[in-house]
Amino acid sequence: MVPKRVLLLLLVTTLGLRCARNTERVALDEPITPPGTVEREPYLVTISDTSAVLRWSTYTPEQPGIRFWAEEAEGDTTELVLEEMGRDHTFQMLSLLPATEYTYQIQINDTLWSDAAGFRTFPKPGSKEPFAFLAFGDSGLRSAGQLAAADQLNQEEAALIIHMGDVAYVDGTVQEFTDNHFGVYAPLLKRVPFFPAPGDHDLRTAGGAPYIDAFTPPGGRPSSDSPLYYSFTYGSVRFISLDSKSSEEHAVEHGYLGDPSSEQYQWLLRQLSAARADPNIDWTMVYFHHPPYSASTGFGGHGSDLAIRRTISPLMDGYRVLLVFNGHDHDYQRSRPIRGNALAEDGEGTVYFVSGGGGGRTTFRGTGSDWFTAFSEQLYHYLRVQVDHYTVRIEAVNVDGNVFDEYEVTIPEDQRKTWTREAEPLALPGVGADEAAGTGGEAAAGSTDTGSPPQSPPPGTPPDTL
Ligand SMILES: [Fe+2]
Known part of the structure; x- marks a missing residue:
């Protein structure tokens, strides 16, 4: 019974x-x-x-x-x-x-x-059951393009949605969130949870109060003290959502990702370390608004955020984050695998996606291409990501529901779970190679199967609180 x-x-x-x-x-x-x-x-x-x-x-x-x-x-x-x-x-x-x-x-x-x-409900952490999630950014304008993409999105079956920022244009007001987001995706949002990262437009009103009010669960997120960055787990995937907004001002403040002494950066280090040490986690996927690799430099294009590239990309290298999702530029871009700010083999480097074609632009004037570009196109779209244990398949879908680009990556056999014990040294900004190697190596040797973090954060970092 x-x-x-x-x-x-x-x-x-x-x-x-x-x-x-x-x-x-x-x-x-x-x-x-x-x-x-x-x-x-x-x-x-x-x-x-x-x-x-x-x-x-x-x-x-x-x-x-x-x-x-x-x-x-x-x-x-x-x-x-x-x-x-x-x-x-x-x-x-x-x-x-x-x-x-x-x-x-x-x-x-x-x-x-x-x-x-x-x-x-989500499966228990560590579950290997296949699942799909949706990803898009720069959406909330209530443009014809957004509505067309929403017609497709609202029909999707997925376990969750991640959003790479600019949920509501132009100023992130209460009314804009109501009209340009909740009013557009209601059929989807009533059955699929939505995990956003804030974009610059989302935080323009009252310090982001309408955004925070709309998307923060009661009592906040268990993984973070901030309503603007947090992590969560689905099965064997650890998602990390960051606030890159403050990089725009190039100011050293509470959450500035480009400052290694900032609270958010230190929190990110602990998150990456904990995810790598967690035997339940196969994938760490990171998403935020401002792209460290973007070839959009034409009309309305922002291009690469070099401050983010300098500070965050070494962490993606050091912790073997294979997939990063960004927005801000209103197009679709898939990078080639990048490691050490150079091209790498599949499975050996990070692929950076820019998916900023959610509908936040009414006209397109072309996108660009750079040494890191694998595919680039300017159109309304979203991403459908299918996770099947060690393999992830990303499909870029246009407003007709057709897949116009796809990419599949499998964790190389010799890297599965050995990440938790034999990760390469982490090159921290401002830290010499020998020193960085000593930090990573010593920590790697000290890690065990019990899930303790294998890598010590920089001096002054509080103990891991996960
Ligand atoms: Fe933006």
Whole structure:
């Protein structure tokens, strides 16, 4: 007999609530919410292997509720209705089963339930089950190009979405996020979690408050103290999302990626070290807005961010990060494998993708090519990335749903998991080669199968807190 699963659901804005367990199966064709009630359709702020956070907003204060169930939980439905009125509604579902399909409906004003929607919890960390994720950037303009790409995206089946910044043009206001993001991708966002990295436009209003409010789960991300950079795990992939915005000002500040003493840089070092030491992790994928390798120098093109290249690319080399995803330039670019700022063999270097064709430009005037360029084209598009254990396949998809570029990389056999024990020395900016070699070598020798970090961060780095 299957033990009764207790599905715990917490309300974030909890004050006076009533909770009921309903064992009756909910009909999927019950009435939908009245038109004009919901300002932001329900969207998944985050999902893990045991939890999910759902959020939506209404134009006027309403009384929200939610009910959800898993098919395999023997028909049990958890239902919760908040007695407090409000406009922004956040429900955190905890103690969920991993790799399980859930169905939910939201309620407005204690009467009508929405259409049913579904999501799938992540598998347990270390799972090797194949999965797909979507990646794009520079999208939120509500242009014809964005809407055309969204028509394709909204039909995709994927485990998660990463976004490389500039979610909402022009200034990242509350209204722009509502209209240019949530209003465009609602069919996708209600069933697939969205993990953004901030772009320059996203942080223009009130220090990025609308962006932070929209995408930060209650209590923040468990991997980071900052709402602007964080990591998460799906199966055997560790995703690391960074805030590269401050590189634009070339200022040494809290999160400046180009400054090795900054909090974000030090956090990144600990993340990379922990991911490499974690026996559950096969891949580390890093994404942020400003591209260290970009050949876009024509009209509206930004080109390579050399500060980021100098500071971040050595880390990608040192920790064997094979895939990096960027935006900012409004085109599609795939680099050749790069290691040590030179070309490398497949599987031996990092391939940098620029995927900034989400819709943030209404006209195109061509892209460029440089020594590192493998493929470059200026068009609306997004990336579909399929992970199958040691092999990852990236497909670039146009607004017609056709794949116009594809790239596949497999972790070389002699590098699988040996990364955790025999990684090459990390060349830190400002550190001599001998010194860097000593740091990496000593740490590598000291690593074990227990998952302890194999490489000591630079002096002054706090202990790993993961
Ligand atoms: Fe940008």
